[in-house]
Structures are given as C-alpha cells and as structure tokens.
Amino acid sequence: MDETEAKLGTQSIPEVSDSLFGTIDIILLTLLVGGVSWYLLNRHKKTTPIANGRSYSIQPTAMSLQTSSDNSFIKKLQSSGRSLVVFYGSQTGTAEEFAGRLAKEGVRYRMKGMVADPEECDMEELVNLKSIPNSLAVFCLATYGEGDPTDNAMEFYEWLQNGDADLTGLNYAMFGLGNKTYEHYNEVAIYVDKRLEDLGATRVFDLGLGDDDANIEDDFITWKDKFWPAVCEHFGIESTGEDISMRQYRLQEFDEIPERVFYGEMARLHSLKNQRPPYDAKNPYLSKIKVNRELHKTGDRSCMHIEFDIEGSKMRYDAGDHLAVYPVNNSELVEKIGKLCGKDLNTVFTLINTDEESSKKHPFPCPCTYRTALTHYLDITQNPRTHVLKELSEYCSDPVEKEKLKLMSSTKPEGKALYQKWIIEDNRNIVHILEDMPSCQPALDHLLVEYTTPTGRLNKGVATTWLKLKVPKDGEEPPTVPIFIRKSQFRLPTKPQTPIIMIGPGTGLAPFRGFIQERNNSKEEGKPVGDTILYFGCRKRAEDFIYEEELLEYEKNGLLKLHLAFSRDQAHKVYVSHLLEKEGDEVWKVIGDNNGHLYICGDAKGMASDVRNVILKIIQEKGQMTEQQAQAYLKKMETQKRMSADVWS
Numbered sequence: 001m002d003e004t005e006a007k008l009g010t011q012s013i014p015e016v017s018d019s020l021f022g023t024i025d026i027i028l029l030t031l032l033v034g035g036v037s038w039y040l041l042n043r044h045k046k047t048t049p050i051a052n053g054r055s056y057s058i059q060p061t062a063m064s065l066q067t068s069s070d071n072s073f074i075k076k077l078q079s080s081g082r083s084l085v086v087f088y089g090s091q092t093g094t095a096e097e098f099a100g101r102l103a104k105e106g107v108r109y110r111m112k113g114m115v116a117d118p119e120e121c122d123m124e125e126l127v128n129l130k131s132i133p134n135s136l137a138v139f140c141l142a143t144y145g146e147g148d149p150t151d152n153a154m155e156f157y158e159w160l161q162n163g164d165a166d167l168t169g170l171n172y173a174m175f176g177l178g179n180k181t182y183e184h185y186n187e188v189a190i191y192v193d194k195r196l197e198d199l200g201a202t203r204v205f206d207l208g209l210g211d212d213d214a215n216i217e218d219d220f221i222t223w224k225d226k227f228w229p230a231v232c233e234h235f236g237i238e239s240t241g242e243d244i245s246m247r248q249y250r251l252q253e254f255d256e257i258p259e260r261v262f263y264g265e266m267a268r269l270h271s272l273k274n275q276r277p278p279y280d281a282k283n284p285y286l287s288k289i290k291v292n293r294e295l296h297k298t299g300d301r302s303c304m305h306i307e308f309d310i311e312g313s314k315m316r317y318d319a320g321d322h323l324a325v326y327p328v329n330n331s332e333l334v335e336k337i338g339k340l341c342g343k344d345l346n347t348v349f350t351l352i353n354t355d356e357e358s359s360k361k362h363p364f365p366c367p368c369t370y371r372t373a374l375t376h377y378l379d380i381t382q383n384p385r386t387h388v389l390k391e392l393s394e395y396c397s398d399p400v401e402k403e404k405l406k407l408m409s410s411t412k413p414e415g416k417a418l419y420q421k422w423i424i425e426d427n428r429n430i431v432h433i434l435e436d437m438p439s440c441q442p443a444l445d446h447l448l449v450e451y452t453t454p455t456g457r458l459n460k461g462v463a464t465t466w467l468k469l470k471v472p473k474d475g476e477e478p479p480t481v482p483i484f485i486r487k488s489q490f491r492l493p494t495k496p497q498t499p500i501i502m503i504g505p506g507t508g509l510a511p512f513r514g515f516i517q518e519r520n521n522s523k524e525e526g527k528p529v530g531d532t533i534l535y536f537g538c539r540k541r542a543e544d545f546i547y548e549e550e551l552l553e554y555e556k557n558g559l560l561k562l563h564l565a566f567s568r569d570q571a572h573k574v575y576v577s578h579l580l581e582k583e584g585d586e587v588w589k590v591i592g593d594n595n596g597h598l599y600i601c602g603d604a605k606g607m608a609s610d611v612r613n614v615i616l617k618i619i620q621e622k623g624q625m626t627e628q629q630a631q632a633y634l635k636k637m638e639t640q641k642r643m644s645a646d647v648w649s
C-alpha cells in the first residue's frame with residue numbers, strides 16, 4: 001500500500017468507560033485498523049518481533065538522547081564500587097520501574113546497585129561478572145506476543161538462545177512480568193532463568209512470576225521480600241537496616257527561562273515544530289485528523305473511526321501495522337495537582353540523575369515546565385504503586401493518614417488488602433489520594449519522579465477521551481496529533497490467491513478491514529483472489545455491528561464470505577467460536593487442504609483461547625490427528641506464519 005492509501009487509515013478505539021481492555025488502552029488505541037487502520041498503550045498483540053526486532057516499540061525512549069556510548073557495565077560497576085546490576089526487559093515501563101526499586105534497595109544490604117538496559121550493555125560481559133566479588137545480576141523481564149522478549153531485551157535473548165557462553169560463577173535471580181490471560185505466560189523469564197542455569201550460572205533465588213492480570217505489584221513485593229533474605233544468606237551479608245531515602249534525581253529550578261526548554265517533544269528539541277523525517281517513536285509525526293466519527297449506531301458504548309493523514313510524511317503503513325498516538329493528560333487534572341502541591345506550574349525545572357554512571361541523565365526530556373511534565377511525560381491517572389505510597393507518607397502531617405499510607409505500602413496481609421480495596425478497587429489516582437488525604441503535601445518534583453512512565457503507559461480513557469475531541473470541522477484547520485507507526489508481523493499472504501480466514505470480533509475487526517481492502521484492490525486489478533472469510537461478532541446487530549454496510553457490500557460483490565455472531569440478539573449467547581465449530585469443513589479446507597492462513601485479532605482473555613481450542617479440535621477431527629499431532633500442526637502453522645494472532649487483554 002502506498003502512502004496515499006495509508007492516509008485512508010482509520011482507528012477504532014474501544015469505549016472508554018467499560019473498555020474491556022483497561023490499562024492497555026493506549027495500545028489499543030493505536031492499533032491502526034487495516035486498510036489501514038487502528039489502535040494504542042499498553043499496550044499489546046501477536047506479532048513475532050524476531051524478524052524486525054521492534055514490533056513493540058510503544059515507547060518513546062525519550063531518554064536515548066542521553067545515552068552513553070560506553071556499554072561496559074562491568075567497568076561502570078567497578079568504577080563506582082558496585083556489585084549489583086539489575087537488567088530490565090521492558091516495553092511499557094513496569095519492569096524498568098521494578099528494576100530501579102531493586103537496585104536502590106541494594107544499599108540496605110551493602111550491595112550498591114545499578115539499573116541497566118540490556119540494549120545499551122555488552123551482555124557478553126556476563127561471563128566476567130564474577131571478577132567482581134559478591135556480584136549479582138538480577139533480571140526483570142517482561143513477555144510479549146507469542147512468548148517474545150521486549151525490544152530492548154531482544155538481542156540479549158537471541159545471544160542466549162544461539163550462544164553457548166560459559167556463565168559459571170555468575171550469580172543471578174529473575175523476576176518475570178507477564179499476564180496469565182496470554183497463552184505464553186511469562187515465557188521469556190521462564191526461558192532465560194532456565195537457560196542461565198544451563199549455561200552454568202548460579203540461581204541465588206527462585207524465579208518470581210508477576211501476573212499483570214491480577215496484582216503484579218503484590219507479586220513483586222512478595223517475591224522481593226523473600227529475595228533479599230536469600231541474597232543475604234547466599235553472600236553471608238546482613239541488612240544494614242537503613243531505609244533508602246536517597247533521591248535518584250536532583251531538582252534544579254530556573255529563575256529565568258533557559259534557552260533549551262522542552263514542550264512535549266519525545267527527544268529532539270522543537271521536533272514537533274520543525275518536523276523532519278524519518279518519523280518514529282522518538283520523533284512522532286504531527287498527523288492531521290481527516291475524519292473522526294462514531295461507529296456504534298446506538299447504545300452508550302463508543303467506538304471511534306479516525307482517519308490520519310500521513311501523505312507527505314514518508315511514513316510507510318502496511319495493512320496490519322499499528323498506529324501509535326501520543327495523547328496528553330487532562331488539563332484539569334494537571335492544574336489540580338499543581339494546586340494540591342502548591343506549585344506554580346509555569347516554573348521551569350530539570351531533574352538530574354545523582355548517579356553519574358547512569359545512562360539515563362533525566363527521567364524525561366528536561367528542562368521543561370511542571371505543566372509540560374504533568375501534561376506530556378507522566379501518567380498521572382494510574383493507581384500508584386506501593387513504594388509511591390510509602391514516600392507520600394513522609395509528607396503527611398496527620399498521623400492517621402501517614403499510618404494508612406505506610407500500612408498500604410507494607411507486605412502485611414491487612415496492608416495488601418487495604419491497598420487492593422482503597423487504591424485498586426476504588427481506582428484512586430494521585431489526585432484522588434491527595435484530595436482524600438489533605439494533610440499530605442508532597443514536593444511536586446518528588447511526585448514527578450515517582451510518576452514517570454518512560455513508555456507512556458496510560459490508564460483507561462486518557463487517549464480515548466482526548467481523541468474524542470479531535471474532530472475536524474469545516475472551514476477550520478484539522479486537528480493534529482503526534483503519531484508513529486509500529487511495524488507488525490500480522491501480514492497478508494504475499495499471493496492474493498492464498499485463502500484466508502480472519503477471526504476478529506469487536507474491535508478485533510480493525511486490521512482485517514485493511515486486509516479486505518487490500519484483497520479487494522487485487523480483485524479490481526484482475527488478480528485471482530482466494531477465499532476471504534471473516535468471522536465477526538458483536539453484541540447486537542443494530543448496535544455495534546461496525547462497518548456493517550461496507551462488509552455487506554464486499555459480501556455482495558463476491559469478495560467476502562461473512563460469518564456473523566450477535567451475542568445478545570437471541571436468548572443464548574453466540575460467539576465467533578461457536579460459528580467456527582459449525583464450520584469445521586470450511587476451516588479445514590482453508591488451513592488443511594489449501595495451505596491457507598488463519599488470523600485472530602481481539603480479546604486475549606476469552607475469545608482468543610476459545611478460538612484456538614476450537615481450531616485445534618477441527619485440526620484433530622478433520623485432519624484425523626491425535627491431540628498432540630494437532631498441537632504440532634498448529635505450531636507449524638505459526639512458524640510458517642500461516643497462523644497469527646494480534647490479541648490483548
């Protein structure tokens with residue numbers, strides 16, 4: 001597809017208030033639905049990053065500007081008298097945050113720690129870490145897609161897979177970040193933990209696994225509580241009992257506005273004003289919005305169709321790619337924080353890492369005003385994690401409020417229960433906490449550091465709420481938003497005559513709209529086009545059957561075969577998996593007899609696994625295979641890229 005076609009791209013964004021997709025809204029939000037179009041954040045999908053190695057670059061990595069060229073982590077450890085290095089594999093910032101907390105806590109055990117990004121380190125040096133006495137490497141690694149590592153851990157992962165380094169003498173521990181609703185739960189951490197052992201390294205403490213579908217913060221602090229005593233025992237050290245109150249970043253406020261001030265850029269100063277290709281996560285393109293319309297016909301849920309104009313941008317969008325959007329935080333929320341902390345939001349400041357060895361000099365692009373930081377660089381809508389509550393407690397003058405915050409940040413069962421109730425279930429963000437605890441008056445710069453989300457992971461609704469207002473009006477300049485494109489492995493077969501089955505209920509339809517447009521194009525060019533079969537489902541035909549007219553037209557002109565499931569239009573709920581069950585012969589004809597492709601897009605939690613199970617059953621029955629053979633058949637389809645899933649929960 002060329003650029004002009006790509007500008008037809010649309011973006012479907014699920015309803016804010018009852019979004020199925022919760023905190024990965026941002027990711028959802030940026031899934032550019034096919035023909036061009038849909039999504040965003042958090043947040044996530046089924047592609048195999050092996051081929052392009054970057055398929056999950058949600059993140060701006062605003063800090064890479066400040067990256068040091070020296071990638072010897074051993075030299076850094078030695079020159080600063082440290083023995084603990086905590087590596088992170090992170091896409092949306094959680095693993096990076098956990099790594100930072102672990103490194104900081106090392107001081108308590110006379111193990112000064114350093115956080116390290118594997119992408120910026122020569123990981124082969126792990127072989128020599130033992131040259132530092134009592135040294136320890138900890139890994140916090142997230143899993144994505146089909147058991148894939150994050151972008152920044154990819155090279156390290158491949159090095160482990162392909163190499164045979166002798167890691168004898170290397171002490172290590174691993175905490176994995178994953179989500180149980182995905183088929184490949186925490187596979188990266190599980191694999192790396194085992195692989196390090198196989199290569200001769202010594203596991204100092206049991207592998208910890210965090211489940212982001214439940215409470216990953218709880219999993220982490222519970223693991224960490226046992227991890228440190230195990231480390232002490234292993235190295236024969238004792239806790240100093242010191243609490244680590246050392247600040248990672250030093251604040252400097254400016255009386256006069258300095259020459260270089262950031263206003264929401266992700267890396268290069270003025271990059272939003274002086275736009276220069278190539279555009280990517282660090283250098284987003286300010287795209288005009290040409291169309292922004294509601295797709296649901298009735299009901300109080302919403303699904304937006306947005307068309308972004310990328311003409312002239314030199315960006316390439318292929319059907320199946322994701323479109324990422326950088327939203328901004330609600331200004332009322334921003335102003336409230338300024339008021340609650342008693343700060344003039346126009347003040348320009350910078351935060352400077354007190355650790356001179358760190359490759360990350362600032363937590364986000366600095367200097368900037370407090371308003372810019374709160375608006376563009378921080379996720380002020382998330383539920384704060386326990387360490388933030390602990391630090392907030394220091395700023396409470398009322399002992400009752402202080403104790404409550406301290407309790408919630410402890411690992412005591414009643415503390416965890418209170419955190420779950422008061423923070424998670426009641427869904428309190430920082431503004432709610434400050435409003436509900438009037439004696440708590442934190443220093444704003446302190447709050448900024450705690451709330452930094454290097455990857456722009458946003459809570460429900462930030463992007464959707466913001467995009468809803470970006471509607472082009474006649475006679476006015478169209479609204480613009482900063483975007484970039486994330487390449488995907490979710491791809492049509494190269495030959496249009498290869499038959500395909502697409503399973504995409506709800507907003508899972510997004511990439512398939514692009515696929516269908518592409519196939520229609522081939523048909524109009526007179527090329528032979530194979531079976532193009534779509535399974536779509538939604539609640540009610542009259543309510544949320546998105547792109548109904550368009551799909552029916554493709555069906556009428558003979559391109560598309562449609563199977564529709566309207567779950568609430570009859571007494572018994574019917575989903576796409578039920579339709580597939582009935583169509584075993586057709587499915588097998590495509591994937592068994594004719595080497596066709598099968599795609600799944602949408603909800604990972606229920607839909608994707610139900611569909612997968614039905615497909616397995618069909619392979620077993622129609623292909624006359626045992627369960628094991630059917631599993632192997634599906635695996636082979638995956639390796640051959642004949643079966644792809646782009647799913648999220």
Ligand SMILES: Cc1cc2nc3c(=O)[nH]c(=O)nc-3n(C[C@H](O)[C@H](O)[C@H](O)COP(=O)(O)O)c2cc1C
Binds near residue numbers: 046089094177183648
């Ligand atoms: C699009 C997407 C795909 C994901 N795929 C998986 C997966 O295959 N297996 C898994 O265990 N967790 C998966 N997760 C969950 C993440 O690993 C988990 O949320 C983790 O905490 C993210 O860490 P990070 O913020 O450091 O990137 C996925 C999350 C998203 C958003």
